[in-house]
Amino acid sequence: MRIGVVGIGNWGTKVLREYQELEQQKIITKVVTCDIDKSRNPDYTNFDEMLPNIDAIHICTNNSSHYELARKALDAGKHVMLEKPMTISSKDDIDIVELAKDKKLVLQVGFIWLHSNVIRKIKELIEHDFFGRIYYIKMRWSFLQPMIPNTDVIWDLLPHPISILLYFFGQYPLEISKISNCFRRKKLDEVAFIGFKFPLGILAHVELSWLELPKTRTLEIVGSKNSVFLDLQKSALGVEANNTILDEISYFVECIKGRHDIVRSGTIGAETTEIIEWVVNG
Numbered sequence: 688m689r690i691g692v693v694g695i696g697n698w699g700t701k702v703l704r705e706y707q708e709l710e711q712q713k714i715i716t717k718v719v720t721c722d723i724d725k726s727r728n729p730d731y732t733n734f735d736e737m738l739p740n741i742d743a744i745h746i747c748t749n750n751s752s753h754y755e756l757a758r759k760a761l762d763a764g765k766h767v768m769l770e771k772p773m774t775i776s777s778k779d780d781i782d783i784v785e786l787a788k789d790k791k792l793v794l795q796v797g798f799i800w801l802h803s804n805v806i807r808k809i810k811e812l813i814e815h816d817f818f819g820r821i822y823y824i825k826m827r828w829s830f831l832q833p834m835i836p837n838t839d840v841i842w843d844l845l846p847h848p849i850s851i852l853l854y855f856f857g858q859y860p861l862e863i864s865k866i867s868n869c870f871r872r873k874k875l876d877e878v879a880f881i882g883f884k885f886p887l888g889i890l891a892h893v894e895l896s897w898l899e900l901p902k903t904r905t906l907e908i909v910g911s912k913n914s915v916f917l918d919l920q921k922s923a924l925g926v927e928a929n930n931t932i933l934d935e936i937s938y939f940v941e942c943i944k945g946r947h948d949i950v951r952s953g954t955i956g957a958e959t960t961e962i963i964e965w966v967v968n969g
Contacts, residue, residue: 688943691741693721693756695729698770699747705933706745715940738763743793743943745936746770750838754779761786761794766943768936770797771846773956777964780957787953793942796956798850799931802938805917806851808924809908813855818910821889824852825907829896839875841867841967844895849959850952851906852883852891859958860885865966870898881966 692703699722706718721737722729731737734756738744743766746756754774757767761783773780773796787794800806812818828844835843852860860883867879877898883891904919915924922928942948 688715688743688940689717689719689741690715690940691719691721691731691737691744693734693737693744693746694748695720695722695727696747701932702745702747702770702936705930705936708933709937709940714937734759738765741765743767743939745939750775750842754783757783757794758786761790761792764790764792766793766939768795768797768939769956771850771956772796772842772960772963773953774960775842777957777961780960784953784957793939793948794953795939795942795948795950796850796952796959797935798847798952798955798959799935800847800851800919801854801950801952801955802929802931802934803919804926804929805919805923806854808926809906809915809917810855812924817913818908818915819912820887821908821910823890823892823909824855825892825894825905825909826851827894827903827905829894829899830902831900832897834872834875834877834897837875839867839869840877840895840897841879841881841963843897845879845881845893845963845966846959848893848895849962850955852885853955853958854950856885856889858886860891860962863962863965865969 690706692699695703709715710718719730721731721734723732725732744760745768746753747770750772753769757769760767826848828848862884864882867876869875869877879895881893906919907916917923
């Protein structure tokens with residue numbers, strides 16, 4: 688199996704490193720790179736030239752290019768992994784989900800937290816009624832981030848918390864509220880406080896910030912039987928923290944080889960974009 692990594696900037700380099708590990712273990716045959724920036728020494732600078740020489744593709748480019756590249760790859764019969772958000776339009780998300788389904792190709796989205804041992808343990812506890820009736824969930828996603836041109840903190844950080852909530856409950860929220868602002872520039876939010884109300888009265892509160900140190904990824908669940916507060920960057924609940932990038936791409940490869948996709952990140956990706964549109968547009 689030959690994998691192409693498109694976009695080898697900061698995140699793409701991390702992804703590439705893990706594919707190289709799979710290559711060394713002979714789990715995949717070859718990983719190649721594509722980037723329009725020649726200074727990054729890619730194997731290809733032209734996407735169309737790379738496509739015939741790979742079996743699957745992992746897209747790590749800017750959000751606005753996701754749909755065009757994914758659509759082209761699927762049309763060419765290639766399996767696709769897209770970094771989050773899937774695209775910047777839920778209509779485009781649905782289009783490529785349906786295309787992948789029609790062509791019987793694997794389509795996944797880079798929600799690395801869905802491959803976290805801790806998140807999967809919480810999912811198991813929810814299914815076994817450990818928390819009883821869940822009253823509310825609080826999540827905090829923050830770090831000191833240089834301003835990203837043409838995007839805001841919601842599109843950058845909210846996909847992960849939403850994907851986790853959809854993974855836990857499998858249902859859309861019934862209500863959404865938002866308070867947000869920018870401080871270092873005139874537009875595009877850098878901080879947001881977002882509230883969700885899910886079926887059965889479950890509430891969720893998500894805090895997003897580009898202005899804080901240290902980097903924070905926390906989750907609190909309050910229920911009628913038990914409650915927990917977790918730092919998702921550490922071991923918790925009796926399970927070890929894992930290399931989520933490696934586990935995610937390994938899962939992608941296994942699904943291409945025939946494993947049933949129980950995570951359904953492609954579908955969750957489309958649902959996540961739709962919810963973000965709801966948050967942003969009101």
